[in-house]
Amino acid sequence: MAKSIKHILKKTGSYRVNGSLWIEFNDTRFFGPGRSELLERIDQTGSINQAAKQMHMSYKKAWEMIAALNTQAKRPLVILHAGGERGGGSEITNEARELIAFHRLLRERFTAFLERESGKLQND
Amino acid sequence: MAKSIKHILKKTGSYRVNGSLWIEFNDTRFFGPGRSELLERIDQTGSINQAAKQMHMSYKKAWEMIAALNTQAKRPLVILHAGGERGGGSEITNEARELIAFHRLLRERFTAFLERESGKLQND
DNA sequence: TTGCGTTATATTCCTGAATATATAACGGTA
DNA sequence: TACCGTTATATATTCAGGAATATAACGCAA
Numbered sequence: 001m002a003k004s005i006k007h008i009l010k011k012t013g014s015y016r017v018n019g020s021l022w023i024e025f026n027d028t029r030f031f032g033p034g035r036s037e038l039l040e041r042i043d044q045t046g047s048i049n050q051a052a053k054q055m056h057m058s059y060k061k062a063w064e065m066i067a068a069l070n071t072q073a074k075r076p077l078v079i080l081h082a083g084g085e086r087g088g089g090s091e092i093t094n095e096a097r098e099l100i101a102f103h104r105l106l107r108e109r110f111t112a113f114l115e116r117e118s119g120k121l122q123n124d
Numbered sequence: 125m126a127k128s129i130k131h132i133l134k135k136t137g138s139y140r141v142n143g144s145l146w147i148e149f150n151d152t153r154f155f156g157p158g159r160s161e162l163l164e165r166i167d168q169t170g171s172i173n174q175a176a177k178q179m180h181m182s183y184k185k186a187w188e189m190i191a192a193l194n195t196q197a198k199r200p201l202v203i204l205h206a207g208g209e210r211g212g213g214s215e216i217t218n219e220a221r222e223l224i225a226f227h228r229l230l231r232e233r234f235t236a237f238l239e240r241e242s243g244k245l246q247n248d
Numbered sequence: 249t250t251g252c253g254t255t256a257t258a259t260t261c262c263t264g265a266a267t268a269t270a271t272a273a274c275g276g277t278a
Numbered sequence: 279t280a281c282c283g284t285t286a287t288a289t290a291t292t293c294a295g296g297a298a299t300a301t302a303a304c305g306c307a308a
Binding site: 003004005007008009010011013014015016017018019020021022023024025026030072073074075095098099102106109110113117120121 | 127129131132133134135137138139140141142143144145146147148149150154196197198199219222223226230233234237241244245
């Protein structure tokens with residue numbers, strides 16, 4: 001196996017490979033863990049407001065994330081209703097659900113990659 | 125092949141998977157692209173000061189990065205000399221060079237992963 | 249002893265980002 | 279019409295990190 005860096009690391013203390021991952025559109029962030037969770041919570045609550053509160057995020061930030069999502073995707077991923085019964089609300093599209101599912105699988109592969117690489121820090 | 129999300133993405137404009145990667149020690153950043161480049165430039169110039177200038181980084185920030193590196197590794201990765209001929213200088217150890225080489229290979233595998241995943245955005 | 253360029257460290261300043269606050273618009277219901 | 283909770287948007291405030299500045303210590307050479 002390839003040479004390890006075991007002798008460079010402290011024996012006490014834990015080392016691992018970590019990282020972050022996202023999908024870009026024209027070199028700007030399009031989709032990652034934060035937006036995925038936001039969409040899921042909008043789906044559950046039917047409200048940007050409540051979803052944002054659950055995530056301890058300002059409504060403004062949540063709204064901006066959704067505006068970006070809707071602009072960067074081919075078709076809107078969130079349908080917004082201002083006013084109406086119960087004051088309005090928001091819903092996500094089936095395409096949004098497909099994107100969430102795709103992203104979940106992507107994350108799983110990334111997690112596996114990180115595990116694999118973390119092992120290489122210690123093994124000979 | 126697994127279902128793609130092609131129909132969700134704009135036909136015009138480019139999508140890709142991107143990310144960042146680093147090695148952690150006890151849940152704090154230990155080694156990544158920035159520190160690797162800094163070590164390489166110290167090796168080339170023999171000076172923290174000049175290395176920092178090349179990277180448009182303040183001396184303080186560079187010095188803090190090196191202090192962290194030297195603390196988090198088993199043995200110091202940079203040897204510092206204050207005063208002396210030409211005012212002093214700094215040099216990196218062979219272990220630092222090993223770490224740089226290990227990191228380079230890690231980055232290559234990560235780049236390959238990103239390429240692979242980016243392809244899955246478009247392909248059926 | 250002075251000069252030099254580096255390392256070492258504290259302190260002040262500044263700016264961008266996140267947060268908080270405020271207000272309006274919306275469209276149903278009663 | 280008045281009310282309600284949401285979406286929509288602007289403005290003000292706070293905060294943290296980085297940048298800039300200043301100063302000292304270091305050790306060799308001339």
